[in-house]
Amino acid sequence: MGETTLATAQQARRDPLTIDGVELGSRLIMGTGGAPSLDGLGAALVASGTELTTVAMRRYSPAESGSLFELLAERNIRVLPNTAGCFTARDAVLTAELAREALETDWVKLEVIADEHTLLPDALELVDATEQLVGRGFKVFAYTNDDPVLALRLENLGATAVMPLGAPIGTGLGILNPHNIELIVSRASVPVVLDAGIGTASDAALAMELGCDAVLLATAVTRAQDPVLMGEAFRHAVLAGRLARQAGRIPRREHALASSAMEGRAEFL
Amino acid sequence: MNIRLNGAQHAVADGATVSALVGGITGRALGTDGRATDGRKLGVAVARNAEVVPRSQWHATALAEGDDVELVTAVQGG
Numbered sequence: 165m166g167e168t169t170l171a172t173a174q175q176a177r178r179d180p181l182t183i184d185g186v187e188l189g190s191r192l193i194m195g196t197g198g199a200p201s202l203d204g205l206g207a208a209l210v211a212s213g214t215e216l217t218t219v220a221m222r223r224y225s226p227a228e229s230g231s232l233f234e235l236l237a238e239r240n241i242r243v244l245p246n247t248a249g250c251f252t253a254r255d256a257v258l259t260a261e262l263a264r265e266a267l268e269t270d271w272v273k274l275e276v277i278a279d280e281h282t283l284l285p286d287a288l289e290l291v292d293a294t295e296q297l298v299g300r301g302f303k304v305f306a307y308t309n310d311d312p313v314l315a316l317r318l319e320n321l322g323a324t325a326v327m328p329l330g331a332p333i334g335t336g337l338g339i340l341n342p343h344n345i346e347l348i349v350s351r352a353s354v355p356v357v358l359d360a361g362i363g364t365a366s367d368a369a370l371a372m373e374l375g376c377d378a379v380l381l382a383t384a385v386t387r388a389q390d391p392v393l394m395g396e397a398f399r400h401a402v403l404a405g406r407l408a409r410q411a412g413r414i415p416r417r418e419h420a421l422a423s424s425a426m427e428g429r430a431e432f433l
Numbered sequence: 434m435n436i437r438l439n440g441a442q443h444a445v446a447d448g449a450t451v452s453a454l455v456g457g458i459t460g461r462a463l464g465t466d467g468r469a470t471d472g473r474k475l476g477v478a479v480a481r482n483a484e485v486v487p488r489s490q491w492h493a494t495a496l497a498e499g500d501d502v503e504l505v506t507a508v509q510g511g
């Protein structure tokens with residue numbers, strides 16, 4: 165039993181996520197937003213074990229440029245540029261083109277947001293941008309609503325991964341509609357990455373238990389009281405959730421079920 | 434002549450290329466392929482009048498009076 169348990173655990177650690185032919189040893193994708201300092205961010209990223217991390221594209225400022233890109237490169241963390249802050253397909257496509265030029269990757273986390281209040285994806289612009297970017301040779305990681313119909317549409321348009329939200333960006337409300345996430349997973353043939361809304365480690369474990377292939381989060385780590393400790397917590401949570409999913413949970417029951425046999429009890433007269 | 438760089442007025446020499454602009458702003462020496470000659474990655478991209486200028490074209494692309502240039506890089510986010 166001991167050997168089997170150990171072997172299973174080791175097997176899980178050799179359970180890479182393969183996207184676009186690239187093997188990622190960690191199923192935790194990190195964002196970099198919200199960290200007060202680059203030093204602290206670097207330590208939290210290392211503690212999380214992530215091998216893929218998002219960045220935003222913004223105007224170059226001589227005072228502060230270059231260091232984030234170098235920080236990730238030094239730690240062998242692959243970069244996933246996003247289109248955060250884009251409200252239209254046009255802006256998202258142009259931002260993706262700039263990211264491809266600047267960072268020399270055709271991977272892009274496509275975010276097309278409807279408004280600043282909800283930060284929810286605009287489904288129509290998202291579909292339009294996905295179609296355009298796939299046509300231009302991008303590998304599109306589509307940040308989407310927790311809508312099983314839309315998720316399948318994005319996959320059929322050629323998205324490399326679909327990334328349904330657990331809850332609105334930055335809320336830490338966890339996974340508001342686990343049923344929809346499960347439904348998205350059950351119908352998808354591309355990787356499903358739970359993105360946004362994660363508050364704490366158990367939310368990430370739940371995402372993996374629901375069958376997601378990976379989890380993407382930023383705020384939950386970068387704005388935690390101790391980001392390094394929280395990064396480590398998420399590393400374990402994603403691994404635990406993945407193992408639990410593979411192990412197969414017991415069915416839920418209405419009534420109690422004894423785990424000790426009734427036969428052979430001592431009888432006290 | 435004057436262009437707009439990242440939303441602000443910016444003076445450049447008449448006939449300056451995108452390469453000269455990027456090299457000047459980043460303080461890095463650039464080859465004709467648009468890469469830094471120190472071998473380290475530059476990590477920036479340029480849009481001119483809302484169209485991306487590939488780094489391979491920076492050297493051959495002359496700026497014109499009133500051009501609107503965006504010079505972007507990766508920052509924390511997402």
